[in-house]
Amino acid sequence: MKTVNSLSEFITQTSTLDKSFLLLYKSGSAQSSCALKNFQDALQGENLEEAFVADVAVVRDIHPAYNITSVPSLLLFDNSNLTSVIKGCNESSFYKALTDNAVFMAKAKAEGKTPKRVTVYSTPTCSWCNTLKAWLRKNSIPFTDVDVSRDEKSAQDLVRRTGQQGVPQTDINGQFVTGFNQARLKELLEIQ
Numbered sequence: 001m002k003t004v005n006s007l008s009e010f011i012t013q014t015s016t017l018d019k020s021f022l023l024l025y026k027s028g029s030a031q032s033s034c035a036l037k038n039f040q041d042a043l044q045g046e047n048l049e050e051a052f053v054a055d056v057a058v059v060r061d062i063h064p065a066y067n068i069t070s071v072p073s074l075l076l077f078d079n080s081n082l083t084s085v086i087k088g089c090n091e092s093s094f095y096k097a098l099t100d101n102a103v104f105m106a107k108a109k110a111e112g113k114t115p116k117r118v119t120v121y122s123t124p125t126c127s128w129c130n131t132l133k134a135w136l137r138k139n140s141i142p143f144t145d146v147d148v149s150r151d152e153k154s155a156q157d158l159v160r161r162t163g164q165q166g167v168p169q170t171d172i173n174g175q176f177v178t179g180f181n182q183a184r185l186k187e188l189l190e191i192q
Helices: 007-014 030-042 092-110 127-138 152-162 182-189
Strands: 019-025 051-055 073-078 081-087 118-122 144-147 169-172 175-178
Touching: 007 051, 019 030, 030 051, 030 092, 073 092, 081 144, 081 152, 092 144, 118 127, 118 152, 127 182, 152 175, 169 182, 175 182
Parallel strands: 019 051, 118 144
Antiparallel strands: 019 073, 073 081, 118 169, 169 175
């Protein structure tokens, strides 16, 4: 995890990365301290070049550039494009799942493989969401879990893209599977 001190520094350091994470926090804030600690705990033992942090009390040009009005906020980027903003303090396991997916993708790319990009849109209280995520873990499929109850932008984007409000919804390389449809998931993930 690297600390960045300006927007230009962040852009320079992430220009060649497929995926990157930026945690914006404010020193002295209880919520920010919680998010920073859990983000650091999630990265324990990982040398993740895709993870960055910035204190908005010191770095004043990043949050306005991305229209961030509250911290802590975790910004997710794909090829330098902001794709999602996750607000508040989340469990370290939540941050770990996000970063594990980035590590898997980087390793696969280094090995010349083309891994599937899997994103699960869920809520914590959805039993089918939890069943789906357990099934993906059992099959060693890395995925990004987006909690649409906490991420309003992603929830709106999901409805715009699929026309569906229900969860779980799984995006596999741009193809959506609604619900826990094992046959379709196996087909798209090439699981025997």
